[in-house]
Amino acid sequence: MPSHVLMLRAGYARMVGAGIYELLPLGTRVLHKIERIIREEMDGAGAHELLMPTFVPSEYFKETGRWEVYGPTLLRIKDRKGGEYHLAPTHEEIVTDLVRREIKSYRQLPLNLYQIQLKYRDEPRPRAGLLRCREFIMKDAYSFDVSEEAALESYAHMRETYHRIFKRLGLEYRVVEADSGAIGGKQSAEFQVLAQTGEDWIVACGACDYAANVEVAQAGRATPSAAQSASLEALVKVETPDTRSIEQVVSFFGGDTKASHTLKSLLYVAGEEVVLAVVRGDHEINEIGLARHLGVEEVVLASDAAVKEATRTEIGFVGPVGFEGRIIADPDAVAVPNAISGAGQTPYHYKNVNHGRDFEAEVVSVRQATSGDPCPNCDGKLELYRGIEGGHIFILGTHYSDKMNATFLDEEGKSRSIVMGCYGIGVTRLIAAIMEQHHDEQGIRWPVQVAPYEVIITPIGKDEEPIAKAAEIYEALRAQGVEVLLDDRSERPGVKFKDADLLGIPVRITIGSRGLKQGTVELKKRTESESLDVPLDGVVDAARAALAELGG
RNA sequence: CGGGGCGUAGCGCAGCUUGGUAGCGCGCACGGUUCGGGACCGUGAGGUCGGAGGUUCAAAUCCUCUCGCCCCGACCA
Numbered sequence: 001m002p003s004h005v006l007m008l009r010a011g012y013a014r015m016v017g018a019g020i021y022e023l024l025p026l027g028t029r030v031l032h033k034i035e036r037i038i039r040e041e042m043d044g045a046g047a048h049e050l051l052m053p054t055f056v057p058s059e060y061f062k063e064t065g066r067w068e069v070y071g072p073t074l075l076r077i078k079d080r081k082g083g084e085y086h087l088a089p090t091h092e093e094i095v096t097d098l099v100r101r102e103i104k105s106y107r108q109l110p111l112n113l114y115q116i117q118l119k120y121r122d123e124p125r126p127r128a129g130l131l132r133c134r135e136f137i138m139k140d141a142y143s144f145d146v147s148e149e150a151a152l153e154s155y156a157h158m159r160e161t162y163h164r165i166f167k168r169l170g171l172e173y174r175v176v177e178a179d180s181g182a183i184g185g186k187q188s189a190e191f192q193v194l195a196q197t198g199e200d201w202i203v204a205c206g207a208c209d210y211a212a213n214v215e216v217a218q219a220g221r222a223t224p225s226a227a228q229s230a231s232l233e234a235l236v237k238v239e240t241p242d243t244r245s246i247e248q249v250v251s252f253f254g255g256d257t258k259a260s261h262t263l264k265s266l267l268y269v270a271g272e273e274v275v276l277a278v279v280r281g282d283h284e285i286n287e288i289g290l291a292r293h294l295g296v297e298e299v300v301l302a303s304d305a306a307v308k309e310a311t312r313t314e315i316g317f318v319g320p321v322g323f324e325g326r327i328i329a330d331p332d333a334v335a336v337p338n339a340i341s342g343a344g345q346t347p348y349h350y351k352n353v354n355h356g357r358d359f360e361a362e363v364v365s366v367r368q369a370t371s372g373d374p375c376p377n378c379d380g381k382l383e384l385y386r387g388i389e390g391g392h393i394f395i396l397g398t399h400y401s402d403k404m405n406a407t408f409l410d411e412e413g414k415s416r417s418i419v420m421g422c423y424g425i426g427v428t429r430l431i432a433a434i435m436e437q438h439h440d441e442q443g444i445r446w447p448v449q450v451a452p453y454e455v456i457i458t459p460i461g462k463d464e465e466p467i468a469k470a471a472e473i474y475e476a477l478r479a480q481g482v483e484v485l486l487d488d489r490s491e492r493p494g495v496k497f498k499d500a501d502l503l504g505i506p507v508r509i510t511i512g513s514r515g516l517k518q519g520t521v522e523l524k525k526r527t528e529s530e531s532l533d534v535p536l537d538g539v540v541d542a543a544r545a546a547l548a549e550l551g552g
Numbered sequence: 553c554g555g556g557g558c559g560u561a562g563c564g565c566a567g568c569u570u571g572g573u574a575g576c577g578c579g580c581a582c583g584g585u586u587c588g589g590g591a592c593c594g595u596g597a598g599g600u601c602g603g604a605g606g607u608u609c610a611a612a613u614c615c616u617c618u619c620g621c622c623c624c625g626a627c628c629a
Contacts, residue, residue: 018621124553124626244629266628285628301627315629342629460588494589501589512588522588 002197003435004129006444010502012431012452019126019134021428026503029452030431031137035116037168037449038139038425045161047112047141052094054118058084060093064403075120075134087120092400092422095142099418100406106146109408109418110154114141116427128197130432131388137428143421146410151395151419155187158393158423162191166390169430170447170551172437173390176202177212179288188394191425192387195436200387203369207380215288217369217382233338233352235321240349244316246281249340249349258282263333263341263353265318267302267310270294274302274310278320278329280336283367290328290366317342320359321350329361388433389426396420444504445526448550453485455543456505458496460512469521469536470511476540482547501526507546509539525550 007013012027023031039049055077061067067074067086075087088094095113103109119138126132143154159175166173171193178190190213192202204211243249246264250257262281267274268290275294279285291299307315311323319342320327333339334355343350355361371384398417401407407415438445448454455477459470470486477484485505487496493512500508510522510531521539524531525546534542 015621125624127623246629249629264628279628283628287628301629303627307629315627318629462587492587492589492591494587494591497589499590510588514588 001439001441002128003432003439004131006435006439006502007129007432010444010504013130015129019123019132021130021133021135023428026452027431030434030446030450031427033450033452034169034427034430034434035139038116038165038427041161041165041168042114042139042141045112045157047114049115050113051115051117052088052091052098054088054120055085056088056094058086060097061086064093064400066093073121073123075122089119089121090138090424091115091140092142092396092420093404096400096404096406096420099142099144100401100404103144103406103408103418106408106410109144109146110150111144112141112154112158113144114139114423128432130428131197132199133428136426139425139427141423143423145419145421146408146416148395148397148419151397151421152187155393155395155421158421159189162391162393162423162425165425166191166193169434169450170438171390171430171434174202174204174211174385174387176204176387177216178392178394179213179215187421189392190387190389191391191393192385193390193430193433193437194385195388195433196386197436198386198388200389201368202385202387203371203373203382204385205375205378205380205382208375208378210375210377210380210382212369214284214368214370214384215286217286217373217376231337232354232357235353235358236351237343237345237348238351239347240317241347243347243349250281253340253351257340261336261338261340263319263336263339265320265323265342267307267318268299269302270296270299273326275299275326275328276318276320276323277366278327278333278341278361279367280330280333281340283330283332283370286366286368293328293364293366311344313342313344314346317344317346317348319344319350319353320355320361321353323359327359327361328366329355329363330367331363331365332367334361334363388429388436390430390433391423391425393423394421396422439504442498443502446504446506448506448547451483451504451506453483453505454547455482455484455507455509456500456503457484457486457509457511458493458500459486459488460493460496460510462490463513465516466511466513469516470509473509473511473521473539477543480540480544482543506550507543509543 011024013021013023016022058067074089077085079085116139118135120135123132123134126134145151145154173191173193176190176192178188201214202211203214203217240252243252246259246262249262250259259282260280264279264281266277266285268277277285277290287299304315311318322344337354338352341350341353369382373382375382398419401417401420406418408418410416434450435444438447457470457474459466474484474486504526506526508524515521519536520533521536522531523534523542523546
């Protein structure tokens with residue numbers, strides 16, 4: 001059962017609109033638990049919490065150009081006077097404005113400010129419950145330093161802090177190299193929570209700690225070009241109607257033709273230039289890598305019309321042979337001997353295409369890393385995983401401080417731009433991520449540190465004694481500071497047990513007449529199938545011991 | 553933005569093709585029997601059929617428009 005179904009069934013949240021949820025009391029308790037851990041660690045790291053507005057005048061985004069750049073994802077609002085506002089998707093501008101007004105001297109730095117607060121992004125496609133929402137709670141922190149070096153220290157410090165947070169939340173995660181988007185900056189890492197329902201693909205080495213988002217992972221290694229291969233066969237043009245995809249090409253040629261015998265040729269618009277990118281048929285192009293190699297901000301796949309104009313060929317039949325223009329080819333692509341590729345003419349493909357003989361290209365790794373690739377750091381191999389981006393930290397540099405004139409006076413009285421870093425955690429997303437990693441067929445199995453309640457007491461039957469004892473134990477546990485839920489509904493035992501499992505409370509105490517006759521009650525951990533009989537007068541200690549074992 | 557699907561009782565759905573008294577399961581209320589892993593019997597409450605317009609003697613059903621939600625894709629040749 002995916003986490004969002006569990007979440008709804010167990011009564012943690014309800015949908016209000018697409019990508020808009022309300023957290024019910026149980027969900028709110030989990031949220032507060034997560035927030036508390038984040039606050040403890042952030043405060044411990046020397047960051048200061050503040051609260052910025054969600055409803056902000058457009059002038060700040062206009063100052064940095066994001067009013068235009070952000071596009072339709074930015075939720076824009078007009079007030080009664082026609083003034084322009086937006087609901088904040090992130091707070092770099094607001095915090096930078098605050099800091100430029102307050103910070104005047106190097107003596108006031110470094111500084112780290114954070115908040116835990118709602119964010120608004122009009123996502124093209126919200127999905128999977130709390131995993132991708134249009135309104136969500138984020139912890140966002142911003143560091144301010146006197147220099148790039150100092151900023152790197154702040155960054156490293158935050159990275160450690162994030163490790164502490166993710167570990168305390170009970171998450172299995174990998175820190176991966178990531179793209180930092182249009183802002184640039186060399187240091188960028190995502191905290192990816194491993195989960196089948198994750199939207200991101202990451203690769204991680206089995207032997208060392210290398211891990212990266214496939215968007216930026218270094219894929220493959222230099223391999224010999226086809227021209228060095230022994231038996232090159234003559235180029236043959238074949239008429240291949242209806243073969244627009246690699247899949248269709250492979251089945252057209254049949255036999256033992258594999259996607260890895262073909263070349264995938266993609267035409268990209270990179271600024272003023274049109275380039276042809278070639279990867280092996282079974283590989284995926286890495287657009288971010290391609291853009292970096294070309295030194296442009298982004299590359300855009302050419303439209304049908306643009307392909308026709310540049311190649312006089314239709315999509316599906318484009319190829320490097322005879323292409324007049326810049327060709328970027330992946331090392332694994334040029335290593336394929338006697339490859340099949342589009343012939344640059346509709347509807348034909350070439351057989352036995354060989355790099356060096358039939359076409360020349362700049363050979364650069366421009367494909368996404370995938371399972372089985374060699375690790376760029378060691379002799380290990382990369383594994384492919386799906387991840388949920390739970391956190392992202394990166395250095396902003398002076399991108400915002402330059403644009404917004406956020407400066408300080410250094411020791412020599414010279415004005416310099418503040419160097420910034422930013423650090424986000426998707427708090428509501430983590431609720432879903434934790435559920436994703438901690439559940440079974442019966443329901444959720446919260447790690448005790450984030451569970452909405454630590455103990456659930458389940459009196460059984462209609463007799464007065466179990467109910468009275470349950471109330472006593474409830475009070476005794478509360479007096480000890482244990483967060484405890486009493487199921488005092490007059491439901492049948494089966495119903496109570498199933499619900500307790502669905503809710504995922506880590507420890508259940510079951511009280512029935514049967515046990516009370518022997519002076520015992522039952523104690524069961526959600527993660528274990530067997531229960532334990534404990535003496536009635538020792539149940540408080542037993543429950544606390546069980547919680548301690550679970551790490552509470 | 554493109555494609556597909558769905559909006560009927562609180563929840564899950566049938567009914568629509570072929571127009572004619574709005575149904576089923578769960579849940580809910582009441583009564584009774586049950587009571588250690590989602591019991592059972594009986595009685596009952598509950599619906600502007602997402603919205604607007606149209607066709608028709610008659611529309612949940614046919615037509616047009618519109619709103620909302622879910623899934624897939626967003627140019628991977």
